Amino acid sequence: MRPFKYTEASDAAVATRAVAANPEASFLAGGTNLVDLMREYIAKPNELVDIKPLAMSQIRPTSSGISIGALARNTDTANHPLVRKDLPLLTMAILAGASPQIRNMATNGGNLMQRTRCQYFYDITMPCNKREKGSGCGALEGLNRMHAIFGHSKDCVATYPGDMANALYALDAVVKVRGVDGKERSIAINDFHRLPGTTPDIDNSLAHGELITSIEVPKNKFAERSYYLKVRDRASYAFALVAVAAALEMDGDRIKHARVVLGGVAHKPWRSAEAEKALAGKPANRAAFEAAAEAALAGAKPLSHNGYKVDLAKRSIVVALERAMGVTAND
Numbered sequence: 001m002r003p004f005k006y007t008e009a010s011d012a013a014v015a016t017r018a019v020a021a022n023p024e025a026s027f028l029a030g031g032t033n034l035v036d037l038m039r040e041y042i043a044k045p046n047e048l049v050d051i052k053p054l055a056m057s058q059i060r061p062t063s064s065g066i067s068i069g070a071l072a073r074n075t076d077t078a079n080h081p082l083v084r085k086d087l088p089l090l091t092m093a094i095l096a097g098a099s100p101q102i103r104n105m106a107t108n109g110g111n112l113m114q115r116t117r118c119q120y121f122y123d124i125t126m127p128c129n130k131r132e133k134g135s136g137c138g139a140l141e142g143l144n145r146m147h148a149i150f151g152h153s154k155d156c157v158a159t160y161p162g163d164m165a166n167a168l169y170a171l172d173a174v175v176k177v178r179g180v181d182g183k184e185r186s187i188a189i190n191d192f193h194r195l196p197g198t199t200p201d202i203d204n205s206l207a208h209g210e211l212i213t214s215i216e217v218p219k220n221k222f223a224e225r226s227y228y229l230k231v232r233d234r235a236s237y238a239f240a241l242v243a244v245a246a247a248l249e250m251d252g253d254r255i256k257h258a259r260v261v262l263g264g265v266a267h268k269p270w271r272s273a274e275a276e277k278a279l280a281g282k283p284a285n286r287a288a289f290e291a292a293a294e295a296a297l298a299g300a301k302p303l304s305h306n307g308y309k310v311d312l313a314k315r316s317i318v319v320a321l322e323r324a325m326g327v328t329a330n331d
């Protein structure tokens with residue numbers, strides 16, 4: 001590991017100024033992703049500004065919904081009574097991720113910022129445009145069974161690996177950020193992560209030194225009918241092959257609004273406008289769910305080793321929507 005300077009942030013202004021002033025500095029939160037990347041020589045900061053002392057871990061109701069602190073731990077967020085009651089989709093998504101030990105350390109801000117799990121990104125002997133710009137993409141013609149089927153480019157076919165964000169996309173969350181100039185700005189969650197294009201080294205829309213302070217989730221009517229389905233190689237402690245965050249608001253026996261967000265299929269959580277449009281106004285039955293799944297996957301572009309994700313995602317969408325409506329595996 002490269003030697004680094006370590007400081008504990010006394011307040012947000014000092015933290016943002018310190019990181020902004022040094023292009024090789026990083027914020028440190030729970031450290032569950034950053035420290036691993038440092039050990040593997042993938043991240044090489046020469047300065048860590050530990051933000052854990054900052055007062056950014058509150059979870060509280062607001063006039064428009066729920067405010068979730070960037071430093072609240074994943075475990076505390078998933079189990080908070082407000083989140084369990086009003087945002088069960090978020091609870092399910094967080095609890096589908098990592099392990100209890102990691103969730104006890106991991107923070108919400110760090111979770112949004114976590115980097116891809118592409119194996120070529122982690123292997124410094126292999127080419128990877130995300131790790132080293134212009135070096136090539138090992139996965140494009142290599143082992144890409146875990147990789148993207150939507151939104152990829154010839155420069156990067158990696159997926160965003162997180163679970164929590166998939167639920168936040170379905171719930172129209174907004175990420176509050178403190179800029180280097182001390183001004184706050186809000187980023188709609190859908191604009192937070194980015195597609196790789198020709199700059200896969202850039203994961204999201206934060207400028208260097210900008211600090212996530214909270215995640216705001218507006219009031220919604222999805223609490224009663226939502227479900228997070230994660231399909232993976234092992235029952236726990238594994239990243240998604242495909243995940244689905246599904247939520248439905250009903251008007252009588254018809255679907256008024258739907259949310260369908262796919263995880264494990266793109267460089268960012270993939271909200272399917274096609275599936276949501278196909279569901280609007282329809283009765284909540286298997287035929288409608290299957291039509292929505294077909295619409296969602298119509299534009300998929302699988303790679304050499306991940307064609308299986310197309311059918312897996314279709315079936316997962318149907319199951320997630322059925323479970324959102326209370327249909328269980330035994331029904």
Ligand SMILES: Cc1cc2nc3c(=O)[nH]c(=O)nc-3n(C[C@H](O)[C@H](O)[C@H](O)COP(=O)(O)OP(=O)(O)OC[C@H]3O[C@@H](n4cnc5c(N)ncnc54)[C@H](O)[C@@H]3O)c2cc1C
Nearest residue numbers: 029030031032033034097098107109110111113162163212
């Ligand atoms: C073995 C393993 C399995 C895992 N499985 C899953 C899984 O199945 N699903 C899943 O979703 N996740 C999974 N994770 C990832 C885990 O959820 C993340 O590592 C964690 O959420 C990161 O949070 P952290 O606080 O530890 O971030 P850190 O590691 O401290 O930081 C990560 C990055 O975020 C930046 N950062 C942190 N906080 C802020 C902030 N407030 N503002 C701006 N930048 C910030 C840091 O500078 C750093 O670049 C797994 C991790 C491990 C190690």
Ligand code: SF4
Nearest residue numbers: 118120128137157158
């Ligand atoms: S898919 Fe992206 S992260 Fe993986 S090797 Fe290619 S450029 Fe690197």
